[in-house]
Amino acid sequence: MTAAPVLELRGATVRFGAQTVLDGVDLRLLPGEVHALLGENGAGKSTLIKAITGSIPLAAGTMLLDGVPVQHRSPREGQAAGISVVHQELELLPNLSVAENLSIGHEPRRGGRIDWRRARRSAAAALDELGIRIDPASLLGAHPRSSQQLVAIARAVAADARVLVLDEPTARLEQDAIAELFRVVLELRDRGVAILFVSHFLDQVYEVCDRVTVLREGRCVGEHRTREVLRVELLEQMTGSTPAEPRRDAAGTGEPGAGVPHVVARAIVGGRAAGIDLELAEGEIVGLVGAVGSGRTALARRISGVERPVSGTVQIAGVRRDLAHPRDAIALGVVYASEDRRAEGIVDRMSVADNIVLALQAERGTLRPLSRAQRDELAESWIEALAIKPADPSRPAGTLSSGNQQKVLLARLLCLSPRVLILDEPTRGIDAGAKSEVQHLVEDLAANGVAVLFISAEPEEVVGLATRVVALRDGLAVGSFDADGLTVESLLAAVAESGDD
Template sequence: MPALRQARLSVGAGEVHALIGQNGAGKSTLIKILTGAHGRDAGSIRWGGQEVRFRAPIEAQEAGISTIYQELNLIPHRSLAENIFVGREPRRFGLIDWRRIERESAAILSGLGIQADVTRPLHTCNTATQQMTAIARAVSTRARLVIMDEPTSSLDEGEVQTLFGVIRRLQADGVSVIFVSHRLDELYAVCDRITVMRDGRTVAEREMAGFDKYQLVSTMLGKELSALQAARRDPRLPPGPPVLRLDGVRSGPRVRDASLALGRGEIVGLAGLLGSGRTELARAVFGAEPVDQGRMDLQGEAVRWREPADAIARGLAYLSEDRKTEGIVPDLSIRENLTLVLLPQLARLGVVDRQRQREVAERFIERLGIVCAGPEQPIRELSGGNQQKVLLARWLAARTDLLLLDEPTRGIDVGAKAEILGLIRELAQKEGLSVLMIASELEELVGASDRAVVLRDGHTVAELQGDALTEENLMSAMAHGAMPTTAAAEGARDG
């Protein structure tokens, strides 16, 4: 399937233009084609009224298009001034003119409202100054279009406002900005128009004014307001005693104030737009990210992990959304993948008991219905759904009590999705497994969860259960930070 199909983007002079979409929508591919990092198979790009085809990013930069990526491509041990002029150092009598570099760098940063020692090594500066250095480099190239990919992802509130001030200065100077972000409030604060992408297509091009947040979220997710159904969940067993409780948890820049509770045998869905802090919260619960503030209780006892091994020892398990990179080991067999967590128990004097390993693998292949040629088959040869079953089996074999699932059905066909979700429900009901599940597909959350907690910009903003657990209410909470009243919901449907 092509990454882009019928993608469109139009940006005016001096305009701040939002580009949004879920993971896989095609935003990054579109930007890479625009800037010459990727070639295009069809269509055209017009820049300054002329059709262009950039063969490399340097050609786009020379034409006046500069990109600031989420992962800043700067040189940490060089000074701010060196980073601003790297590759374009002015010379005097054949030598680099350091005085001019430092003078002009300080002037550019000052023009952006930043007062900084430009001789200071970049790695000694905070994230905001590093971000402004990247912007200063773009400005120094006399860019007429600056593309900012998630520029606020590592900034605090004060730093975000400073960045917005810089964007407005650029706009006043006639510079156009493409602003990629998943934080809706930021889009409305700084952008003039918006392009929404879904499944490689442009599905909306609108003025920000008059584009309601609820409509924006439904457009991103592909759910028409008129087609929303107040889906009812199936009857669920009442939750057992509390297993996990989070109160006011803060972790890094993404998780700011998260609270939730999870009972034994309960499945709690974790909803939110990309960038809301869902994955970061799950990783903090698992010990892969630090808990900077707040309280985390496990079985009624306050805990604080130093590393994931501490969480694993207490019965926690985590399945990453990136199955291929952080889940399977593609060149190893099903047997080896399935028993990775068990290796300390299956080894004696440093030698793994392969017979016991095989017995464990065969037992869980049968139990979870993993379709394969046998335990020695390389896991890379399995379908996505069967790979995911192997990863579930890995943690079940380790006698997990609490399972953290991040997009467990991503990249899996419809039939396998239903099978995986049914398996998770069976494990919760019959074995008392507690599950915290992240899913972008709202239909999955409604159908599989006993309750759902909604995160927005790192804050817990709603908890839904019973008849209130519907796609419509989830979308409203993701857009506005709260469930709609009945009247508001009717107005949203009518509008």
């Protein structure tokens, strides 16, 4: 007999003005289950989370907690009812201790003052209960993101969460950290917590989730037991069609690595880079793989002028260059998209059009402003070319889905007509359909002679897209591999073998 839902939505509808964002959605979260929520960017997942937690009201429909209709008017009310959320962007304070982060909002008091000794004891107990080995007195910011994620979950559980919402919890984690996170998730499931797991990674959904609900365009298009539904069925429900595989025959202008290198980096040192060599030819897609801290981002930022190398040389078009600023790289046709779209990418309150032309206007300078007609023509052409949705150039870019924000950033770079495109985690946190579109765009650019450096934490993506793969470890390049015949297994084996030398 199936247990009664802890939380249930019936016909949940949310409207923003005249736009219906959630349209009659049903959802059941059962005790002791991990329930996946899938859908493309813009399908309504974030809105559904906000409705569950009390951030926004329902325009129609009902939410029931233990079978009783409820209407939370704020996240505080939702949390008091036992509903907690851990967002992709962790809402923690890295300048405070672990114990302070765990006790914020419900600090134990003694004689009118916060009892920090008791707070540390309570934090230690909360962490120990989940098998999390972190010193409660330590500064939160001194720990890696994976540990901070576990602290955020411990804080939610300490607030007596009966429903725990995990929004893209593995988006920035390495495999070992993901395994530890899943251990904690399954521990909570076994205690009877109802867990809503929002993710774009189908492999992880099949690994850890008992049930799955799929949204498309604000509507529920399916609920399944995970073990009873095929991956292709989920993809078809999410996108309306099966996403195409990367077009391997479109990439590159010749044999991998056969062209004259357009960018040559030698012995780059700085940040995590401990002396990395790299060559990148026009029409080539070079994939960079390596764990967090391997030097991937450090290399990208130093050959794009974002940060200056401590030592080493960069040659572009056969000439040694001193890239002291991104402007220097842009002038030479080298552009960079940061992995941190939030801090170094989209300007949330700016319109889509202004975001698209931002870099081009900066390159032109204040004395040569783009006319309104030029701005509108550029924005509309790129919105159409990249299928940015909604196709409204005046809309604030921060209101777009993650996948469409990524397209806006790519449009911004392509306005500069680059010869070298450096992409750091361009598909992280975006849905399967948008991911496929970005990959196809990269292939088309390479087919037209653009040199692409593509950084991803997913070896499968790199092997499926790149014409050549460079593996990094501990700030050094430990192998370069032609993509022809390369598999994820052979790549990982080669990298592991090089580490035994």
